[in-house]
Amino acid sequence: MTDDRPDAAAADASSTSDVSGSARERGPAQFSDDDNDDGDGSHLPDDPDAVRHRTPSDVFADATLVSGEPIVVVEDMNKYFGTFHALHDINLKVVKGEVVVVIGPSGSGKSTLIRCINRLEEHDSGHITVDGTELTHDVRNIAAIRRETGMVFQSFNLFPHLTVLDNITLAPRQVRKMSRADAETAAMALLEKVRILEQANKYPGQLSGGQQQRVAIARALAMQPKIMLFDEPTSALDPEMINEVLDTMKALAETGMTMIVVTHEMGFAREVADRVVFMADGSIVEVGTPEHFFSNPQESRTRQFLAQIL
Amino acid sequence: MTSTTWRVWLRRNLFRNLRDGIITLLTAFIAGWILWKVLRFVLITGRWEIVERNLALFMYGRYPREDLWRITLALCVAAFVTTMLFSMWSRADRAGVKRSPRTMLGEIGRRWWPLIVLGIVLLSFVTTVGPWIAACAAISCLFAGALLGRALSSAPVRIRGSAVAVTMLGIVVLLWFLADGLGWDDWGGLMLSLYLAAAGMVLSFPLGVLLAIGRQSSMPIIRSLSIAAIEITRGVPLVVLIILSSEGLGFFFPQDVLPGKVVRVIVVLTIFTAAYVAEIVRGGLQSVPNGQSEAAAALGLSPTRITAFIVLPQALGNVIPALVGQFISLFKDTTLVSIIGLLDVISVSESIRKQSDFKGQGLVAETLVFAGLLFWVGSSTLSRESRRMERRLGVGER
Numbered sequence: 001m002t003d004d005r006p007d008a009a010a011a012d013a014s015s016t017s018d019v020s021g022s023a024r025e026r027g028p029a030q031f032s033d034d035d036n037d038d039g040d041g042s043h044l045p046d047d048p049d050a051v052r053h054r055t056p057s058d059v060f061a062d063a064t065l066v067s068g069e070p071i072v073v074v075e076d077m078n079k080y081f082g083t084f085h086a087l088h089d090i091n092l093k094v095v096k097g098e099v100v101v102v103i104g105p106s107g108s109g110k111s112t113l114i115r116c117i118n119r120l121e122e123h124d125s126g127h128i129t130v131d132g133t134e135l136t137h138d139v140r141n142i143a144a145i146r147r148e149t150g151m152v153f154q155s156f157n158l159f160p161h162l163t164v165l166d167n168i169t170l171a172p173r174q175v176r177k178m179s180r181a182d183a184e185t186a187a188m189a190l191l192e193k194v195r196i197l198e199q200a201n202k203y204p205g206q207l208s209g210g211q212q213q214r215v216a217i218a219r220a221l222a223m224q225p226k227i228m229l230f231d232e233p234t235s236a237l238d239p240e241m242i243n244e245v246l247d248t249m250k251a252l253a254e255t256g257m258t259m260i261v262v263t264h265e266m267g268f269a270r271e272v273a274d275r276v277v278f279m280a281d282g283s284i285v286e287v288g289t290p291e292h293f294f295s296n297p298q299e300s301r302t303r304q305f306l307a308q309i310l
Numbered sequence: 311m312t313s314t315t316w317r318v319w320l321r322r323n324l325f326r327n328l329r330d331g332i333i334t335l336l337t338a339f340i341a342g343w344i345l346w347k348v349l350r351f352v353l354i355t356g357r358w359e360i361v362e363r364n365l366a367l368f369m370y371g372r373y374p375r376e377d378l379w380r381i382t383l384a385l386c387v388a389a390f391v392t393t394m395l396f397s398m399w400s401r402a403d404r405a406g407v408k409r410s411p412r413t414m415l416g417e418i419g420r421r422w423w424p425l426i427v428l429g430i431v432l433l434s435f436v437t438t439v440g441p442w443i444a445a446c447a448a449i450s451c452l453f454a455g456a457l458l459g460r461a462l463s464s465a466p467v468r469i470r471g472s473a474v475a476v477t478m479l480g481i482v483v484l485l486w487f488l489a490d491g492l493g494w495d496d497w498g499g500l501m502l503s504l505y506l507a508a509a510g511m512v513l514s515f516p517l518g519v520l521l522a523i524g525r526q527s528s529m530p531i532i533r534s535l536s537i538a539a540i541e542i543t544r545g546v547p548l549v550v551l552i553i554l555s556s557e558g559l560g561f562f563f564p565q566d567v568l569p570g571k572v573v574r575v576i577v578v579l580t581i582f583t584a585a586y587v588a589e590i591v592r593g594g595l596q597s598v599p600n601g602q603s604e605a606a607a608a609l610g611l612s613p614t615r616i617t618a619f620i621v622l623p624q625a626l627g628n629v630i631p632a633l634v635g636q637f638i639s640l641f642k643d644t645t646l647v648s649i650i651g652l653l654d655v656i657s658v659s660e661s662i663r664k665q666s667d668f669k670g671q672g673l674v675a676e677t678l679v680f681a682g683l684l685f686w687v688g689s690s691t692l693s694r695e696s697r698r699m700e701r702r703l704g705v706g707e708r
């Protein structure tokens with residue numbers, strides 16, 4: 001794996017970027033390399049086996065790390081906030097059961113990326129396909145995708161006027177049309193899994209931050225999603241509460257849940273991630289396995305970031 | 311408490327230094343003088359005969375005397391329903407906390423003392439036996455309602471919900487029954503104000519909420535219609551609308567299709583209050599963090615459900631004080647109907663001063679103080695109950 005050079009992934013992204021610092025450091029040879037790959041890179045490999053025989057610099061080469069059915073596919077996606085180009089030509093494929101950790105400096109577009117996946121933000125160009133359904137303006141597609149994706153937010157966003165139990169059962173009852181009894185039985189089982197069964201009848205304001213975030217995870221899981229999105233789930237927590245949330249997420253990863261996690265917790269990334277995606281300035285700079293990513297980062301931007309935080 | 315602790319308290323709080331001492335004495339003097347004047351007026355110089363003789367007019371205007379039993383019945387039902395609802399949702403009753411009769415009486419005294427004082431004042435004016443019977447019946451209904459509410463408080467939500475639904479239906483039937491065959495325009499006195507205020511509150515609240523949601527709608531037609539309705543109504547004085555409703559509509563519609571004055575006033579008060587409620591609720595909607603609707607959207611809830619289950623409940627909880635303030639001004643604004651010749655408390659006090667027994671005796675203070683007392687009791691009870699509700703809803707949030 002040492003000669004794996006996923007620089008095309010970076011070059012692909014940064015070639016359209018006018019702010020990328022890495023483009024300046026790149027030699028002309030790499031740019032031509034990039035041009036060659038563009039044709040391949042814009043197509044998704046249908047057969048995962050075929051991917052293994054691609055050139056190491058292929059954009060999707062990292063998909064070979066985990067074989068399986070792709071469940072989230074982002075192709076050439078761009079996102080603007082007004083005139084600000086927030087996401088540049090994002091290409092990302094996540095397969096079923098994979099845990100992808102997205103890291104990068106703040107303002108790099110990590111949160112925007114996963115918020116686009118369940119349409120909390122609308123992408124401006126490119127394609128996003130979740131479990132075979134493409135995100136379009138069709139509200140039925142949006143509703144279908146939101147049913148399949150759970151999301152956990154930095155600031156928990158529990159509903160303060162509802163008890164823990166009602167927070168969890170609201171969506172199953174209203175969206176999945178479960179009976180109250182069924183929803184509550186399922187909710188209690190989830191609360192037991194996140195180890196806060198005894199708090200079921202309290203209000204969110206009566207719980208600690210770590211407990212609130214675990215309730216938020218249970219609330220998202222109650223919809224039986226196929227994919228879980230985590231938007232910096234531990235950033236708002238006091239240090240002593242971070243582990244209880246990370247442990248819950250680890251346990252969830254072990255059940256085979258597909259997870260896309262934006263986090264600053266490098267320990268979690270190293271231990272749990274199948275792949276690490278590094279973003280900077282709205283582009284995906286580098287993608288790799290945790291071992292590869294942390295011990296042998298290819299891009300100078302990545303090395304610079306890792307040097308700052310480790 | 312010994313005399314020394316009192317002395318220490320006085321020294322610390324009222325006579326810390328010379329300046330504090332002077333301010334204390336001055337304030338005490340002014341307060342004492344006002345209290346003396348008020349007590350003298352209430353107990354000695356005030357000529358309350360005018361109120362005593364016209365108590366019935368103050369209470370229900372020209373409502374036919376042979377039909378007064380309908381009002382008594384309405385009072386009993388209102389008493390029953392109110393206490394039933396209150397104790398159904400009382401936290402202590404739901405938690406099964408046993409309270410001694412003494413603490414319960416204490417709580418009733420603290421919460422309802424203005425009403426109790428008013429009841430005593432009214433009964434002290436009464437010379438016949440009828441009102442005493444009505445009062446006894448109403449008080450028994452209060453307790454019966456409390457007992458039933460208590461029994462229902464531990465019942466499942468569905469049963470409590472249907473109890474509320476039955477109650478609402480009962481109120482509608484009751485109102486129809488009160489007006490049945492008597493026409494609306496015989497209504498008067500405090501009963502008219504209470505009725506106008508209650509109808510205005512019940513009708514303007516949903517309308518105001520709809521306007522607030524409409525104002526934030528993404529559909530341009532609904533949004534601009536809502537904005538127009540709100541801003542036009544808020545830009546016009548209520549008096550203008552009331553006079554217009556009674557005198558001005560004849561230009562646009564034939565008289566015989568128009569409902570009576572009372573109904574027209576209810577419509578005006580409803581629209582006027584709804585515009586203000588809409589702006590209050592809009593403030594509440596904006597106070598709910600965006601993350602709340604995002605979290606709900608991420609769970610797959612539809613925009614309608616997000617508003618109904620997540621945003622609106624929190625928004626309304628945040629604006630209870632402002633809403634109740636608006637309803638209190640609605641209650642007081644009902645006195646404006648005296649302008650269009652309805653016999654409300656103010657027109658009653660105007661007209662009884664012209665009675666032959668009291669003509670030219672300058673009994674303005676007596677009649678208006680009594681009218682003011684009636685409104686103060688209602689308003690202060692509303693505002694205290696709203697503070698209680700606010701405190702209760704605040705528990706366990708954020």
